Amino acid sequence: xxxxxxxxxxxxSTRFPGKPLxxxxxxxxxxxxxxxxxxxxxxxxxxxxTDDDRIFNHVISLGKKVVxxxxxxxxxxDRCLEAYIKSGLSADxxxxxxxxxxxxxxxxIDQLANLISKPHVEIGTLVKRIHDEETLFNPNKVKxxxxxxxxxxxxxxxxxxxxxxxxxxxxxxxxxxxxxxxxYAYKTTTLQAICQLEPSPLEVAESLEQLRWLESGKSIxxxxxxxxxxxxxxxxxxxxxxxxxx
Numbered sequence: 001x002x003x004x005x006x007x008x009x010x011x012x013s014t015r016f017p018g019k020p021l022x023x024x025x026x027x028x029x030x031x032x033x034x035x036x037x038x039x040x041x042x043x044x045x046x047x048x049x050t051d052d053d054r055i056f057n058h059v060i061s062l063g064k065k066v067v068x069x070x071x072x073x074x075x076x077x078d079r080c081l082e083a084y085i086k087s088g089l090s091a092d093x094x095x096x097x098x099x100x101x102x103x104x105x106x107x108x109i110d111q112l113a114n115l116i117s118k119p120h121v122e123i124g125t126l127v128k129r130i131h132d133e134e135t136l137f138n139p140n141k142v143k144x145x146x147x148x149x150x151x152x153x154x155x156x157x158x159x160x161x162x163x164x165x166x167x168x169x170x171x172x173x174x175x176x177x178x179x180x181x182x183x184y185a186y187k188t189t190t191l192q193a194i195c196q197l198e199p200s201p202l203e204v205a206e207s208l209e210q211l212r213w214l215e216s217g218k219s220i221x222x223x224x225x226x227x228x229x230x231x232x233x234x235x236x237x238x239x240x241x242x243x244x245x246x
Contacts, residue, residue, distance in 0.1 A: 003113050003185075005031055005043040006089035006177040007185060008076035009059075009099035011052035015234045020055050024102055030055060032102035034064055039106040042113030044091070048099075049076075049083030075209055077184070081195045084188070088243060090111050093117070094191055096184045102241070108183060115223045116185035123190055123213060123220045125152075126181040130227050131189045135179060136172065142180040142208060144222065155180055155208050181225060194218060 009020040009030050016022075020030040027035075037046050049060045051071040060064035067083040074173060080096050093116045104178065108126060115124035127144055135141045139157040146152045154160060163171050170178070186194070194213050202211040210220060232238050 001093060001117050001118065002044045002091045003042055003067065003093045003095060004084065004089055005037045005040065005046040005095045005097050005109065006080045007037065007048045007097045007099045008048070008072075008083075009033075009055050010078040010079075011049045011055055013051070016232065017230055018054075019097055024238070024241065028058065029102045030059065030099060031062055033097065033099055033104060034059075034062065036102070036104045036106055036108060037097050037152075038090050040109040040113070042110045042209045043095070045089055047083055047087055047089070048186070049099055051079075051080045064104075064225055065137075072103055077186075077191070077209060078195050079190050084191070090184075091188055093187050096165065096186070099229065100232045101229055102232065104183075105227045108181070108225055108227055111223050111225060112183055112185040115221060116187065118221075120127060120219075121185075121221045122218055123194075123210075124185040125210075125222055126183055127178040127222045127223045128181055128225055130177040130179050131172065133172065136177055137168070142182075144178050144180045146178070146222050150223065152210075152222055154214070155206070157208070157211050160243060165237055168191060178222075178226075180222070181228060190218065220240075 011018055023029050048066040049069050051069055056066050056068055063226050067086045069079050069082045073079045076171050095112055112124050144155045145158050145160050155189040197212050197216050199210040202215055209243045
C-alpha cells in the first residue's frame with residue numbers, strides 16, 4: 001500500500017503567528033516535523049502543505065516537497081486533500097501529520113499506517129489512556145469511547161462515559177478513559193468524500209470535525225498508544241519545550 005504523509009503548515013495563527021518557522025535548538029519546527037516523519041518506514045513519500053510563501057521557500061531550501069494551498073481551508077483535513085490533488089502523487093492512503101508537533105514519534109505514524117492498511121479501516125486515529133483528573137475534566141482534551149474492536153463510538157470534550165452512581169473523583173478507579181491523539185490516517189477515497197460534507201449538528205456543538213464524519217456514517221478506528229508528544233500552540237508551549245526537552 002502506498003501511504004503519503006502530509007504535513008499541513010499554516011503561517012497565520014491567532015496565538016502564535018509564524019510558528020512553523022520558529023527555531024528549536026537550531027532547526028525550524030517544520031524541519032523537525034519533516035525529519036521525524038522521514039524516520040517512518042511505512043511512508044512512501046512526505047509532502048508539506050502550506051499557504052505561505054515563507055514556509056514554501058523554506059521547505060524548498062531544505063530539499064523537501066511542498067505544495068501551496070488555499071488560505072481559506074477550515075481545517076488541516078481540507079488542506080491535505082488539496083495538497084494531494086495538486087501534488088500529482090498517487091497514494092492509497094494519507095496520514096495527516098500535525099505541523100506543530102516537532103517531536104512527533106515516528107512509531108506512532110507507523111502505528112497509524114498499520115491501522116489504515118487494514119481493508120475495513122476508512123479512517124484511523126490514536127488514543128491514549130487517561131490517568132489523571134486534570135486531563136479527564138479538561139474540555140480542551142478530547143475524549144473518545146470505542147467498541148472492543150476499536151471502532152470509535154463518540155468523541156467529546158466532556159468526560160465520557162458519565163458514571164451516574166459514582167462521585168467524579170472515583171471515575172478513573174472504575175472505568176478506563178481515553179484521550180484522543182490528533183493524528184489521522186485516511187483512505188484516499190474516504191478523504192475525498194469527507195471533504196465534501198457540510199458541518200453537522202454534533203460537530204457544531206462540540207467543535208470537533210470528526211463528529212461530522214461519524215454522523216455521515218463513516219467509521220473511525222482507533223489504536224492505543226502510550227506516547228504523547230508536546231504540540232506548540234503558543235509561545236509559552238515553545239518555552240516549555242525548550243526548558244524541558246532540550
